[in-house]
Amino acid sequence: MPDELGDVVPGVRVRVPLRTAGRVIDGYVIELDSEDDADRPLSEVDSVVSQVPVLPDRLYRLARRAADRAAGSASDVLRLVIPKRQVRVEKAWKADSPQVVSTEEQLASAAELVASYDGLEEVLESGGRAAVEAIPVHHDGAPGWAALLASSAARMLAAGQSSILVVPDHRDLDQLLAVLATSVPAEAVARYDSRQTNPDRYRSFLRSLEDAPCIVVGNRSAVYAPVRAGLVAVWDDGDPLLGEPLAPYINARDAALLRQEQEDSALLFVGHTRTTDVERLVAHGWLQDVRAARRVLPRVVLSTPQEMDAPTAQRMPSSAFLSARNAAAEGPVLVQVSRPGFSPSLVCAECRAPARCAHCGGPLGAKHRGAVPVCAWCGRGARVWACPACSSTKLRLASSGSERTADELGKAFPGIRVIVADSAHPVEHVTDKPSLIVATRGAEPLAEGGYRAIVLLDGPRMLQAPDLRIGEACLRWWSNAAALAAPGAPIHLVGVDGSIARALATWNQSGYARSELAERAPLHMPPAARVALVEGSASAVGRALAALQELALPSDAVLGPVPVESEDYPPRVRALVRFDYGAGAKVATTLRAAVVAEAVSARRGKGKSTRIALSVRLDILDPEL
Structure with a gap:
């Protein structure tokens, strides 16, 4: 440490030279120590950016532990936490530090x-x-x-x-x-x-x-x-x-x-x-x-799939429709739908095959009735479309988004104001005046005094998503929406039965979580076990999995590797590693060492691809292989 820099305390920002890279980078002082090693000459600190210790020891230890658990780098954690220095803000803060006195x-x-x-x-x-x-x-x-x-x-x-x-x-x-x-x-x-x-x-x-x-x-x-x-x-x-x-x-x-x-x-x-x-x-x-000493539970009404004989495009049963109509005369009514837009997906009118973009293969959707179909991936319009299965040129609306649902309900509820709340139309609050709010999951606005009725549509469609935790996610979406209801207001879950519907009706979400956990335990799926994803070239993944064999993991711990669909060369493969929580530290250390070894090997090689040879991600919540 150069003497002209004065007293440097742990936690301050400094600039240090990297001789191998020929550049100066910003870093933090973790601790102070003296070392005499003639075989490894040390570079001097270039400058101290600020005397403010922005990295206290408790923050560094937390970042280090989190990175070790995830087989990552503490610097990746710290860049999410410590913002860029603002000189004027720092000077003002030094001059006046507020003290809070509670009452x-x-x-x-x-x-x-x-x-x-x-x-x-x-x-x-x-x-x-x-x-x-x-x-x-x-x-x-x-x-x-x-x-x-x-x-x-x-x-x-x-x-x-x-x-x-x-x-x-x-x-x-x-x-x-x-x-x-x-x-x-x-x-x-x-x-x-x-x-x-x-x-x-x-x-x-x-x-x-x-x-x-x-x-x-x-x-x-x-x-x-x-x-x-x-x-x-x-x-x-x-x-x-x-x-x-x-x-x-x-x-x-x-x-x-x-x-x-x-x-x-x-x-x-x-x-x-x-x-x-x-x-x-x-x-x-x-x-x-x-739990609360006095639990106040919402009043959930289940509408089974057999009751789908409603007047509004077969989406809302008669009991939910009548409840919403009566409640809309008194105050706001919430209708939750699965997707935004008018019709997020289109199908062939003849064979019902999903309509796909001719350029990228993405799903086609309609922004409004009679509009030119637009690809959800690349945004191209499909003015001329032909079904690859039956050669038909006619399209059919296959789903109802928030805007189409609002259009349909506006006709069924004459004289009632209809409000759309989704990602394209954010609404934070609504008054207690009679209205009908059509919202996508997570975008439901707060209502003054609570909603007089809530109708949860598209439940079967939500549950069809290819996701290990889709039942858990749906129950969370529906429960958060149900919590917005006024005391005693009816909440209609449409078209869903089984354990997830019973969990919402009895407000026993913890019981549903226990049953899900019991089903995943024999399969060693998260969170009953931890899961790591290992991806890279076939040789790099093979070496990483070979290193894990020394940890004596169960014989069925590794799933794969299987090829990854991409145009990369050399081709990449992917594998999942399932392990108990007790083995987490050893697995994370082994995988991180494999990543470092592959990175060092790639840097020493000449003429090789600059793409990362091996990547690791721990605690995959929704593993797909």
């Missing part, structure tokens, strides 16, 4: 809602772990789950401890922030949001570095916030948005579990449903099952 009123109001859940107060006080079933009711116009998380965080803040509240998307984030705005001081909240500007994001990050307690609210990356957390809470952990799409692909649920082990903070998984991952931890006694 007794905050503690009293928070304690009332926390006490309505059996055992929750003890979990918060002792730093325990719990799976909490959120009450599907509203508190002062806000969702019950948001009020629960805000109350738990306010209680920790009043006790002088920080909290981290993780939610899947911006809609949940805005709802939670609105509740916090009425219960805690504004300076106590640090917002982690991808929609923020770089200065605002860096300002929130610096706020979470302070010793003064605060409440960090954000999406999946917020779970790594460098506060000394007394509580980490994750809402709706089954939402796929909580899974990081970038390497090393760590789910916020797994990062929260690692953090709780490291810091002994309280940990809450809150939701209307129970994922099989959380249910496995409850079954092992790792998580405590926490």
